[in-house]
Amino acid sequence: MSKKTHVTATLNGETVEFLCEPRHSLLEVLRDTLQMTGAKEGCNNGNCGACTVMLNGRPVNSCLVLGVEAEGATLETVEGIASHAHLHPIQQCFLEGAALQCGICTPGFLIAAKALLEQNPNPSEHEIRFKLANNLCRCTGYDKIVKAVQAAALELQKAAP
Amino acid sequence: MRSFEYEAPSSLAEATALLASAKGTARVLAGGTDLVVQLRERLRDADLVVDVKHIPELMELNYSPGMGLRLGASVPCYRIYENPDLVATYPALIDAAHIVGGWQIQSRASIGGNLCTSSPAGDTITTLIALGAHCVIAGPHGNREVPAQEFCTAPGKNLLQKGEILVAIVFPGPGQKSGSAYERFIPRNEMDIAVAGVSSWVRLDAAGKTIAEARVALAAVAPTPRFASEASQWLVGKPATAETFAHAGELAKKVASPISDMRGTAEYRTHLVGVLTKRTLAKAVERACG
Numbered sequence: 001m002s003k004k005t006h007v008t009a010t011l012n013g014e015t016v017e018f019l020c021e022p023r024h025s026l027l028e029v030l031r032d033t034l035q036m037t038g039a040k041e042g043c044n045n046g047n048c049g050a051c052t053v054m055l056n057g058r059p060v061n062s063c064l065v066l067g068v069e070a071e072g073a074t075l076e077t078v079e080g081i082a083s084h085a086h087l088h089p090i091q092q093c094f095l096e097g098a099a100l101q102c103g104i105c106t107p108g109f110l111i112a113a114k115a116l117l118e119q120n121p122n123p124s125e126h127e128i129r130f131k132l133a134n135n136l137c138r139c140t141g142y143d144k145i146v147k148a149v150q151a152a153a154l155e156l157q158k159a160a161p
Numbered sequence: 162m163r164s165f166e167y168e169a170p171s172s173l174a175e176a177t178a179l180l181a182s183a184k185g186t187a188r189v190l191a192g193g194t195d196l197v198v199q200l201r202e203r204l205r206d207a208d209l210v211v212d213v214k215h216i217p218e219l220m221e222l223n224y225s226p227g228m229g230l231r232l233g234a235s236v237p238c239y240r241i242y243e244n245p246d247l248v249a250t251y252p253a254l255i256d257a258a259h260i261v262g263g264w265q266i267q268s269r270a271s272i273g274g275n276l277c278t279s280s281p282a283g284d285t286i287t288t289l290i291a292l293g294a295h296c297v298i299a300g301p302h303g304n305r306e307v308p309a310q311e312f313c314t315a316p317g318k319n320l321l322q323k324g325e326i327l328v329a330i331v332f333p334g335p336g337q338k339s340g341s342a343y344e345r346f347i348p349r350n351e352m353d354i355a356v357a358g359v360s361s362w363v364r365l366d367a368a369g370k371t372i373a374e375a376r377v378a379l380a381a382v383a384p385t386p387r388f389a390s391e392a393s394q395w396l397v398g399k400p401a402t403a404e405t406f407a408h409a410g411e412l413a414k415k416v417a418s419p420i421s422d423m424r425g426t427a428e429y430r431t432h433l434v435g436v437l438t439k440r441t442l443a444k445a446v447e448r449a450c451g
Contacts, residue, residue, distance in 0.1 A: 002164045022167030022210060025197070045198045047352070049265060058239065058268035064197045065269070066190075068167050069212065112264065133351040134263020 009070045011036070012080025020067035027051045029067035030077060038078035038107045042136070049135030052108035053077045059115045061134070078107035081114060089155040090114050090148070099148035101139035109135050113149045117156055125150070162201050169212040173219075173299050173328065176211055181301040181324030183209045189326060191219070191235040192269035194262060195278045218328050219273070224250070230332040234273025241272070251292060251332065252448050253341035253360050253441075257285040260345070263352050273327050279313040282355045282381035286313065288343045290378035290388050291360035294332045300325035310378070313385035338373075339364040340448030342441040345380065346433050355381045356425040359413070359437035363445045365401060372396045372446075377409065377438055382417035382430050389413040392438065406442040410435035 004019040011034065018033045027044075030036045030053070042048035044063045051062040054076035081088045087095070090113050100106045109132065116123060116131045123131070128149050129142065137145060170176045180187045185208030190196055199205040213219045219235040224246045232241070238258040241247055248255050254272075261270050261284050275285045276296065289296075289309035296312050298305050301324040309330070313319050321327065335341075345358035358380030366373045375396035377389040392412035399405045419430035 002166055005167070021164060023162040023164045023200075025162075044201065046194055046262065046266060049263070052265055055268070058237075059265045060268045061194075061265045064193050064266075066167065066193065066197065066210075066212075068169075069193075069214075071169075116264075130351060131264045134265045 005068050005071075007068060007071045009072065010074045012076055018067070022066060022068050024067045025063050026053070026055075026065040026067050026070055026075075027062040029070070030062060030075075033067075036077050036079055040104050040107060042104065042108075047134075047136065048105070049108040049112060049132075050105050052111045052135065054111060054115060059112050076111070078110050081110060088114065089159065090117070090152040093148040093152040093155060094145075097144055097148040097151060099140060099144040100137075105135060105137040105139075109137070109145060113152065117149070117153055121157055121160070122153060123149075163203070163206070165200070165207045166209045167212065168209065169215050171215045171217075173216055173326070176213055176216055176326055177299055177301050177324055179209070179211050180326060185209065187211060189213055189277070191271045191274040191277075192237055192266075194266050194270040195274060213326065221329070226250075226334055229334040232272060232330045232332070234277075234327040234329055235271045236273070237269055237271055238267035242267075250335045251341065253288045253291060253343040253362065253445070254285070254332075256343040257288045257360070260284055260351065272330060276309070276312060276330070277319060277321070277327055279315075279317055279319040279385070280354075281313075281316050281384055281386065282358070283313075283386060284343070284345060284355060284358060284380065286386040287358055287360040287378035287380040288341070289330060289332075290386060291341060291343075291362040291376045292332050293362070293376060294330050296327055297329045297331060298325050299328045304328075306331075310386070310388040316384050336364050338367070338369060338449050340445040340450070342444035342448065344437050344441050344444070346437065354424065357381050357417075357419070357430045357433035357437060359434060359441045361438065361441035361445045363396070363401070363442065363449055365446065365449050369450050370400060372399050372401055372405070375409075375442075377413050377442070379413060379416060379434055381424075382419040382434055384418075387416045389416045389438070391415060396442075401446045403439075403443070406439040406446075407435075409442060410438035413438040 040050040042050035187209040188207040341362040343360040345355035347353035364374040
C-alpha cells in the first residue's frame with residue numbers, strides 16, 4: 001500500500017480535506033471518504049458519465065481522475081446545485097418532464113447539462129445531444145432528457161436579467 | 162487498482178529524472194483518460210505515476226502566424242477547439258479534438274496523450290501527420306525532435322525510450338491558401354472508435370485552382386497511423402477538382418493494410434479510405450478558398 005496523501009480542495013464552495021492513496025479515484029474519494037454519493041459509479045471507464053462532476057469549471061468523469069489530482073482544485077457535485085430549499089431549474093425541469101426513471105444517470109446529466117447551459121444558454125437540439133453524448137441513460141431514451149434541457153434553457157433565460 | 166506511487170513534478174528535469182531512475186514501471190499521467198482505465202483494468206501496470214500537468218512546457222499553447230503552433234503535450238482538447246486562432250488556422254485539428262471521446266473526456270484528454278497511447282485509430286494522430294507536425298521529446302540525455310509520422314511504431318507502441326517524455330507538438334504555420342480536414346467513419350454519431358479515418362491538408366497556388374502541396378494521412382487501416390506519401394506527392398500540380406480527389410483516394414488505398422474485426426472488414430475499411438480521402442480533400446480545398 002502506498003502512503004496516503006493529504007489533499008485540500010474546495011467542494012461545493014466549502015474547503016474539504018481528505019487522505020487518499022494515489023490509486024483512489026476522485027469518484028471513490030467523493031463517495032467513500034467524503035460521503036458525497038450523488039456522483040454514481042456506472043461503467044468506471046469513462047463511457048457512461050454517471051460520475052460527472054465539475055473540476056475547475058470543466059465537466060469530467062470523476063472515475064478517470066485520481067483523488068490526489070484534486071489538490072487545490074475546485075469541485076462541484078450534484079449536491080451543490082440546488083440552493084437551500086429550491087431545486088435548480090434544471091433539476092425542476094427533469095422532474096416535471098419525467099426525464100428520469102431509475103435515476104442513476106441523473107446526477108451526471110444534471111452536471112453536464114448545467115455546464116452546457118452555462119457555456120451556451122441557447123443550445124440547438126443537435127448541440128445538446130452532441131454535448132450529452134458522454135452521458136448514457138438506459139431507461140428513458142434521450143428525448144425526455146433533451147426536452148428537459150431545452151425547457152431549463154428557457155427557464156434560465158427568463159430568470160436572467 | 163493496484164497501488165502505485167504518485168509524483169507531480171513542476172519541471173521537466175525533475176520529471177525525466179523521476180522516470181529515468183524509477184524502480185519498476187513508471188508511467189506518465191496527462192489527462193488520464195486512457196491510463197487510468199488501463200491501470201484499473203490491468204491492461205498496463207505502474208509502480209510510479211508521474212503527473213506532468215504541473216510542468217509549464219507541457220501545458221503551453223502558443224500560436225503565432227509566423228512561427229506556427231507549439232502545443233504542450235498535456236494541453237486538453239477543449240483548449241484547442243475553444244481557441245479562435247486555432248479554429249481559423251488548423252481546422253483538421255479542431256475536427257479531431259472535437260471527437261476524441263465525449264465532452265467530459267475532452268476536458269482532460271490531450272493530443273500528446275492520444276499520440277503516446279499510439280492507437281492505430283487515434284483520432285488526432287493522422288492530423289498531426291497531415292499538418293506536418295514534429296514531436297519534441299525530452300530525455301535524460303537531452304532533447305530530440307521527430308516527425309509525427311515516425312512516432313508510432315506498432316499498436317500501442319512508440320519510439321519513447323525509458324526516461325523520455327513527450328514535451329510538445331510543433332506545427333508549422335498554416336501558410337497562405339491552405340486548408341485541412343479530418344473525418345472518420347463510425348456507425349453512430351459520436352463517442353466511438355474510428356472504423357477508418359483520413360486527415361488531409363492542402364495548399365493551393367495563388368489563383369486557388371491548383372494544388373501546390375498536399376499531405377494525406379490515414380487512421381485505423383494499418384498497425385500505425387500512416388502517411389499516404391504517393392497520394393500526397395501525386396496531388397502536387399493537379400487541379401483541385403472532384404476527379405483529382407477521387408484519384409488521390411485510389412492512391413491512398415494502396416497504403417491501407419487493415420485488419421477485419423468487429424468494427425469492419427478489411428475490404429470495407431479500404432473502401433472507406435477512398436471515400437474519406439475524397440471528402441477531406443474537398444473540404445480542405447473549400448476551407449483553403451474560404
